[in-house]
Amino acid sequence: xxxxxxxxxxxxxxxxxxxxxxxxxxxxxxxxxxxxxxxxxxxxxxxxxxxxxxxxxxxxxxxxxxxxxxxxxxxxxxxxxxxxxxxxxxxxxxx
Numbered sequence: 635x636x637x638x639x640x641x642x643x644x645x646x647x648x649x650x651x652x653x654x655x656x657x658x659x660x661x662x663x664x665x666x667x668x669x670x671x672x673x674x675x676x677x678x679x680x681x682x683x684x685x686x687x688x689x690x691x692x693x694x695x696x697x698x699x700x701x702x703x704x705x706x707x708x709x710x711x712x713x714x715x716x717x718x719x720x721x722x723x724x725x726x727x728x729x
Contacts, residue, residue: 659707670712693718 648660
């Protein structure tokens with residue numbers, strides 16, 4: 635059964651990859667799902683089951699401040715939305 639799971643995961647994230655960049659992107663998507671999405675969905679379900687409203691979002695805007703700092707394939711890192719939600723002073727240590 636383990637090889638079936640590996641095969642399904644590979645096909646889902648990298649099955650149609652035709653270049654090393656597509657393999658990289660598929661692997662990054664898989665890792666993001668494992669480290670962030672799966673646990674976030676689980677927590678959201680617990681809150682929903684407790685009768686609370688749950689809202690889910692995915693932030694993908696590439697901040698202009700990362701130009702020349704991170705590779706072009708990186709859109710938004712974990713926590714990148716903080717500057718957009720709270721404003722730049724929050725990141726500059728002014729708060």
